[in-house]
Amino acid sequence: MSVSVIVLNWNGLKFISECIQSVLDQTYSEIELVVIDNASTDRSVDLVKRNFPQVHLIENPFNVGFSKAINQGIAALS
Numbered sequence: 001m002s003v004s005v006i007v008l009n010w011n012g013l014k015f016i017s018e019c020i021q022s023v024l025d026q027t028y029s030e031i032e033l034v035v036i037d038n039a040s041t042d043r044s045v046d047l048v049k050r051n052f053p054q055v056h057l058i059e060n061p062f063n064v065g066f067s068k069a070i071n072q073g074i075a076a077l078s
Helices: 013-024 044-051 066-076
Strands: 003-009 031-038 056-060
Touching (some): 003 013, 003 044, 013 044, 031 066
Parallel strands (some): 003 031
């Protein structure tokens, strides 16, 4: 059984790397991680792309809000 984690990001450059790494460092091996970005302007998307290629990243062209972004993550789960 896999565990799915959805992380919502909006200009979280100071926090996103540590957040993602903490999820990936779990001892449970079947973790699926989806990061939804709500149109960040702080280069946090570039950081995720560069350092965490195994993460499923969804980039929104504008801030769609919390609920819609989380629903996008749920829809993206395999």
